[in-house]
Amino acid sequence: MKEHDVEEFIREITRHQSVMTAFIRSLLPGYCDPRDVLQEVNITLWKKKEQYEPGSNFKAWAFKVAKYHVLNERRKLKRSHVIVFDDDLLEAFSAEGENLLSNEMLDDRMVALRRCLEGLSERHRSLLKLRYSKDVSIEQYAESQNRKAGTLRATLRQIRIKLKDCVMGRLREVTP
Structure with a gap:
């Protein structure tokens, strides 16, 4: 590979990091840190x-590599008895995700999500951070707060609905 081609490759891989992370997260929701899988994808892409x-479609090529890494991660999750999506459903999400996750659309969604998160109370933002980190389970957090885990899950569901409605509303404002 020529030096110019290597530079172009590095630009492409860098430009697609956020959209690949979103793609991986969409196929492995809540089960692992997508950055761990992304790191493995980047290593494979480099190799x-x-x-x-x-000049060819880098995103399509990178998504194909990412999909294989997701499948590998899913096999690991199945062995550890974690519930994962059916393979046919994964295939459908994968194909849909490749079409939907353009960099521009992802940027609009991220801006909308950030603004909507700012509109939440600090308590709700903290609860979301807790839920999407690997350090503490809902049960552990509930116990530390003298609350019931079921109540926290219901609160999280309400927060997610509120965020989804907010993001969709903001996206409608941005999209003509």
Whole structure:
């Protein structure tokens, strides 16, 4: 690979990090840190950089590599008895995700999500951070707060609905 092609490859891989992270997260919701899988995807992409043809669709190629890493992660999760999506459903999400996750659309969604998160109370933001980190389970948090885990789950559901409605509303404002 020529030096110019390597530079272009690095630009492409860098440009697609956020959309690949979102793609991985959409296929493995709540089960692992998508950045762990993304790191493995990046290593594979770098090792296979000679197979990439400059000027071709980098995103489609990278998503295909990411999908194989997601499938591998799913196999690990199944062995550890974690419930995961059916493979046919994963395939459908994968195909849909490749089409929907353009960098521009992702940027609009991230801006909308940030603004909507700012509108939440500090308590609700903290609860969301807790839920999407791997350090503390809902049960552990509930116990530390003298609350019931079921109540926290119901609160999280309400927060997610509120966030979804807020993000969708903001996206309607942005999209003509």
